[in-house]
Amino acid sequence: MSALRIKKGASKKSAYDLHNPNASDVQSHTLAMIVDNEAGVLARVIGLFAGRGYNIDSLTVAEIDHTGHHSRITIVTSGPPAVIEQIKAQLGRIVPVHEVHDLTLEGHSVERELALIKVAGAGEKRVEALRLADIFRSNVVDSTLESFTFEITGTPEKIDAFTDLMRPLGLVEIARTGVAALSRGAK
Amino acid sequence: MTRQMTGAKMVVQALKDQGVDVVFGYPSGAALPIYDEIFLQNDIRHVLVRHEQGAVHAAEGYARSTGKPGVVLVTSGPGATNTVTGLMDALLDSIPLVVMSAQVPTFMIGTDGFQEADTVGITRPCTKHNWLVRDADDLAEVMHQAFHVATTGRPGPVLVDIPKDVQFATGSYTTKNKSETAHYQPRVKGDIDAITELVALIEKAERPVFYTGGGVINSGTGASQLLRELVGATGFPITSTLMGLGAYPASGENWLGMLGMHGLYEANMAMHDCDLMICVGARFDDRITGRVDAFSPNSTKAQIDIDPSSINKVIQVDLPIVGDIGHVLEDLLRVWKARGRKINKDALRAWHGQIDEWRALKCLSYTPDAEIIKPQYALERLQALTADADRYITTEVGQHQMWAAQYLHFEDPNRWMTSGGLGTMGYGLPASIGVQMAHPDALVINVAGEASFQMNLQEMATAVQFRLPVKQFILNNERLGMVRQWQDLLHGSRYSQSWSESLPDFVKLADAFGCKGRLVTDPADLDDAIAEMLAYDGPFILDVMVTKHENCYPMIPSGEPHNKMLMGDDTTEDAIGTAGAALV
Numbered sequence: 001m002s003a004l005r006i007k008k009g010a011s012k013k014s015a016y017d018l019h020n021p022n023a024s025d026v027q028s029h030t031l032a033m034i035v036d037n038e039a040g041v042l043a044r045v046i047g048l049f050a051g052r053g054y055n056i057d058s059l060t061v062a063e064i065d066h067t068g069h070h071s072r073i074t075i076v077t078s079g080p081p082a083v084i085e086q087i088k089a090q091l092g093r094i095v096p097v098h099e100v101h102d103l104t105l106e107g108h109s110v111e112r113e114l115a116l117i118k119v120a121g122a123g124e125k126r127v128e129a130l131r132l133a134d135i136f137r138s139n140v141v142d143s144t145l146e147s148f149t150f151e152i153t154g155t156p157e158k159i160d161a162f163t164d165l166m167r168p169l170g171l172v173e174i175a176r177t178g179v180a181a182l183s184r185g186a187k
Numbered sequence: 188m189t190r191q192m193t194g195a196k197m198v199v200q201a202l203k204d205q206g207v208d209v210v211f212g213y214p215s216g217a218a219l220p221i222y223d224e225i226f227l228q229n230d231i232r233h234v235l236v237r238h239e240q241g242a243v244h245a246a247e248g249y250a251r252s253t254g255k256p257g258v259v260l261v262t263s264g265p266g267a268t269n270t271v272t273g274l275m276d277a278l279l280d281s282i283p284l285v286v287m288s289a290q291v292p293t294f295m296i297g298t299d300g301f302q303e304a305d306t307v308g309i310t311r312p313c314t315k316h317n318w319l320v321r322d323a324d325d326l327a328e329v330m331h332q333a334f335h336v337a338t339t340g341r342p343g344p345v346l347v348d349i350p351k352d353v354q355f356a357t358g359s360y361t362t363k364n365k366s367e368t369a370h371y372q373p374r375v376k377g378d379i380d381a382i383t384e385l386v387a388l389i390e391k392a393e394r395p396v397f398y399t400g401g402g403v404i405n406s407g408t409g410a411s412q413l414l415r416e417l418v419g420a421t422g423f424p425i426t427s428t429l430m431g432l433g434a435y436p437a438s439g440e441n442w443l444g445m446l447g448m449h450g451l452y453e454a455n456m457a458m459h460d461c462d463l464m465i466c467v468g469a470r471f472d473d474r475i476t477g478r479v480d481a482f483s484p485n486s487t488k489a490q491i492d493i494d495p496s497s498i499n500k501v502i503q504v505d506l507p508i509v510g511d512i513g514h515v516l517e518d519l520l521r522v523w524k525a526r527g528r529k530i531n532k533d534a535l536r537a538w539h540g541q542i543d544e545w546r547a548l549k550c551l552s553y554t555p556d557a558e559i560i561k562p563q564y565a566l567e568r569l570q571a572l573t574a575d576a577d578r579y580i581t582t583e584v585g586q587h588q589m590w591a592a593q594y595l596h597f598e599d600p601n602r603w604m605t606s607g608g609l610g611t612m613g614y615g616l617p618a619s620i621g622v623q624m625a626h627p628d629a630l631v632i633n634v635a636g637e638a639s640f641q642m643n644l645q646e647m648a649t650a651v652q653f654r655l656p657v658k659q660f661i662l663n664n665e666r667l668g669m670v671r672q673w674q675d676l677l678h679g680s681r682y683s684q685s686w687s688e689s690l691p692d693f694v695k696l697a698d699a700f701g702c703k704g705r706l707v708t709d710p711a712d713l714d715d716a717i718a719e720m721l722a723y724d725g726p727f728i729l730d731v732m733v734t735k736h737e738n739c740y741p742m743i744p745s746g747e748p749h750n751k752m753l754m755g756d757d758t759t760e761d762a763i764g765t766a767g768a769a770l771v
Contacts, residue, residue, distance in 0.1 A: 036370075039319065040307060051312050082499060089496035095316040095336055095371050 243273020248621030264302030279608025323358030340373030377510030401430030402468020583639030613642030
């Protein structure tokens with residue numbers, strides 16, 4: 001279980017609950033797909049996950065090629081190996097989906113997520129928050145006399161660790177982008 | 188040279204360029220510009236249905252019986268939402284359809300305008316792909332792409348949503364050849380190493396079986412020919428799903444009959460006991476597999492399918508081959524012949540001996556009745572009296588559908604149109620209309636139950652208006668027969684809502700629609716009644732009163748494997764366990 005305990009909207013099926021300890025053969029896979037950037041393409045992808053009962057643990061999408069109208073969707077999903085295979089095959093059926101890559105299977109990849117984290121406090125807690133942010137190479141992007149907003153980039157686990165540390169120091173609000181990922185190497 | 192024309196004209200032009208000769212549809216406000224263009228030309232016939240669901244099923248019947256895409260034109264809002272059942276039906280059974288729906292003008296989208304619905308949103312999960320066209324300059328290209336996507340790879344329904352202002356706007360027409368279709372090109376050639384591996388399995392197999400499905404028919408008549416050649420040359424027994432009937436002839440010596448929940452004993456036993464299962468264009472549907480963890484426990488399973496998502500979805504296979512059935516069977520035959528046409532003859536002889544023992548059980552036998560027409564008898568007589576005709580059969584959904592699959596014999600592909608995956612009551616009558624439009628001179632019979640028939644019976648008016656001599660062969664038990672059968676099996680024969688009171692008089696109904704009907708209750712009159720139906724030059728409703736409480740056997744009860752079939756004389760008490768009871 002992730003140690004995140006955000007009250008609003010949190011549930012046992014939190015999108016950040018990447019590791020389900022109850023299902024031993026459940027694996028987390030990072031899928032990247034290149035799609036036509038056309039109306040409804042994201043709805044097709046997430047509708048597939050919702051309709052067939054697959055998990056979405058994290059989702060990012062943005063246009064990557066303006067002239068070619070291509071977007072890249074990165075989804076972190078989890079399930080037994082057979083379900084992961086079925087998810088990829090089903091994604092491949094969607095007409096505006098050009099490529100589906102399983103970055104977890106296709107060798108090493110880099111995965112990064114960005115988070116903005118607001119921490120409010122005074123005195124020693126405020127100093128401690130700043131000191132920990134420095135250790136995590138997190139930047140302060142906004143501050144008031146009572147608060148800092150930190151920007152942190154890293155793996156989801158690093159962000160989990162940072163938010164866990166910030167909680168007793170006055171964590172107010174958090175925004176996470178979800179995982180963006182690329183395979184390592186030249187191609 | 189690009190031609191300038193209105194969006195409405197482009198729609199009709201694109202249909203002509205795609206070789207469309209029939210459109211099934213229903214007009215209203217947002218579709219009127221296209222309907223005006225339909226009015227101004229004579230190449231494309233428009234069949235006015237009485238409900239948009241009927242248009243989609245008619246297009247399915249047209250598509251299934253010709254191999255060409257069926258085309259539907261409906262208006263916005265309710266016109267589009269009424270197509271949803273048909274679209275889902277076509278998606279599950281892989282039927283190529285191009286449905287055009289009109290939409291409120293682009294500037295009204297999102298305002299809850301009159302007859303506005305989020306059609307692409309509603310139909311996204313029940314189409315292979317869909318488009319909302321916001322610019323007349325894109326319309327022709329989208330139309331051509333729609334036909335390409337519907338008919339390429341695993342076929343399926345697509346929908347093009349066309350706002351009314353786009354129909355009026357002028358834009359440049361893109362021809363079929365210039366349209367961008369390069370991106371969507373599913374793989375058709377199978378991996379030759381995998382095919383060679385399958386040949387090696389074929390050479391050694393002791394107890395092989397071909398398990399074929401609708402994919403063979405979708406791949407075209409060439410695929411059925413290749414399948415026949417392969418089965419004939421290897422001597423392997425062959426069974427088929429409901430959707431695949433006719434790909435291999437029922438008169439063929441290796442034919443086992445249909446498999447599955449109401450499949451033949453010999454077919455299901457062969458599936459259970461085989462050592463090599465060659466799945467050709469079928470998808471291990473739950474009606475086929477029965478209990479998954481006891482499915483054909485000792486076989487090596489090979490699967491040929493054009494859709495990678497059909498592989499390892501329900502049953503893990505040992506040797507998947509992704510490709511078009513026709514292409515793969517051609518390569519398979521070539522490699523098998525080149526390697527010396529080897530089969531394991533002695534083992535095969537023993538296997539056929541075992542199959543003959545199963546056949547001897549005569550699983551389709553039933554107790555005849557001199558007083559009341561047995562539904563099985565009615566279909567046996569229909570088979571006997573139409574065997575020589577080039578006959579197209581559609582069905583509704585329920586017991587009659589299963590009996591039709593068991594007792595009617597199909598010698599050729601594209602002659603059997605039924606709702607397999609979705610199980611849509613109300614499919615058969617409109618489907619028969621679509622088939623008859625495609626084959627004006629052929630004998631087209633809808634085998635129906637009285638309950639299913641009533642779900643789209645308004646389409647009798649369509650049949651009469653377009654002089655389509657479709658024969659409605661109703662097996663009338665005054666019950667929802669399959670529901671009642673399951674209530675026997677699962678709910679202590681408490682027949683909750685599974686009977687019909689105040690049924691219409693179908694003969695008078697035929698009269699009201701302006702066609703002919705006849706009621707038959709005595710087995711002795713049945714042949715004469717069928718002969719009258721066949722001879723009548725026009726739509727005909729034959730109301731065959733059959734046994735009220737007849738169950739359809741053989742049956743694999745829910746949650747049981749292939750070798751645990753119920754036969755006609757078995758008790759239905761406790762046939763289904765608690766786990767099975769939760770299944771559908």
